[in-house]
Amino acid sequence: MRTSIQIGRIIGIPIRLHFTFLFILPLILVTFAEGPGPMGLGEAEELSRFLRYSVAGIAASLFFLSLLLHEMSHSYVAMKYGTKIKSITLFIFGGLALMEDLPRDPEKEWRIAIAGPLMSFALGGLFLFTYLGIRAVNVVIYEPFRILISSIGLLNLVLATFNLLPAFPMDGGRVLRALLAQRMQFLKATRRAVFVGKTFAVVLGIIGFMPDPFLLYSTGEVRILFSPWLTLIAAFLFIAATEEESATIIYAALEGTKVRAVMRAENTVVPQSIRIAELEEKMRREKNAEYAVVNESGDLKGLITFNELKKLSVEQRHSLTVSALMNPLDPMRDTISEGEEAIEALKRMLGNKKNSLAVVEEGSGRIAGIITKRDLSMHVELLKGNT
Ligand SMILES: [Zn+2]
Incomplete structure (x- = not known):
């Protein structure tokens, strides 16, 4: 389901709006136009509704910009460390910068995390000092704008403080x-x-x-x-x-774990010409549910799992061959090289909604084994016991 739409691009980063942002926007408008001070214009009864909502519109835009600048600030520091930013999405609880391969270096991580709240503090300070400055020198300024400046300042301070809560996924965590x-x-x-x-x-x-x-x-x-x-x-x-x-x-x-350390290397191949009934027998005998399908010369042609067999009738199991039922191989999505990181295999499975991948030898591209989500989680469970 598509839950957000792209509204533009800044320094190459796609900016997206999540549908929940549509709920917060009217809330901001009403709070600012009708609510009590110091955040709202509700007490300025002499102002027309139209004027109040116009200024509230400016307030909502400034709030939106503040959130964006907070996320841009995280992204800017992350980009300096060579991290790619996939997108920035604004949703009901604030913003989220989606980063590829976030550095696992604590020094870099805390700098990226603190950059957002620092930007919000700076913006809050800027607006509040402007507000105090205007008051100190007695400049005559349109009253709604004065309230606008102070409330955007306060909102940014709230944003900074809330984000510094020491809990994931807040920046403070x-x-x-x-x-x-x-x-x-x-x-x-x-x-x-x-x-x-x-x-x-x-x-x-x-x-x-x-x-x-x-x-x-x-x-x-x-x-x-x-x-x-x-x-x-x-x-x-x-x-x-x-x-x-x-x-x-x-x-x-x-x-640090390679695919070859987690994969299953034995009983992983089935010829494409055999009948499904034979494959079923093989699965029972070898206690496996996923196989790589090969042709006569041993070339990898596809993958087949117990799931595909389940829907078949007894007659079909005896008449159909493996090649008719297998999922044809898409090398980019269905295979991984045995020398790659195991975490890469997990990412590929999650990204393509697959439960298993064919593992191929480096160089030759011949089948070396099968890796499944189950193998990976077993590996994780075993290690969890040791930490
Ligand atoms: Zn943040």
Whole structure:
């Protein structure tokens, strides 16, 4: 499903808008046009609706630009370290710069992570100093613009502070992990940072439902002090922290491992001319579910798995040959060289929605084995027990 659209390109980076951004935009418009000060124009009753919404439109654009500059700032530093930026997407919780092969060097990682909040602090400072400057020298300025300047300044400060929360996937979580990683293994640092993030999320979740203690004490009335929104954000942070942990565990477990160390090298080939019934018998005997299909001269022609067999009737199993049922080989998507990194095999499977790849010998291109998602996760599980 396409959930975002490209709206342009800046220094070669595609800028995308996520559909959830469409919900936040009217919210900003209404909050600014109707809400109370210091963030809104609601108290300026003498202003016409049209004027209030026009200024709110400018506010929304400036907010959008602030988010963009925050992400551009991450991207700029990452690009200086040679990382490719695939895209920048703006969605309901803010922005996300999609980077290819993020450096695993803690020194670089924390610089990339801190660049965004620093930009937001700088923007917040710029707007607030402008606001204070205008007040100090008594320049006469159109009142809605004064409120506009101060609220965009405040919004940027909120953005910077919120992003510095020490929880994944906020920038603060990445900074914390990078600082820890300078003193311990990357995996261990991730686990610590994830633990801090989860603790933080739980506390935030409880605060979201906490009743106002003074009101409870004086009148016995139960009223939520902050907002249940906090609990929603906390849940989001908790899930994201868990995801970051498992992604890093897989990455760390597979790092430095070659495809040939994880692949299955025996009983992986089936001739294309045999009947499906024979293949089924072979699968049962060899206890395998994935095979590389070869022709008479041993050239790789396709892949076949137990999944394809399941839909067939008994008659079909006896009449059809493997070549009729196999998935023809697309060398770019279905094969990997035995000397490549195992993590590369995982990326290829996830990217092309495949569960197995044919492993080929370097140079000759002949079949060397089969690698499956199951093999990879088994490898990860075994290593997890050792850390
Ligand atoms: Zn950021």
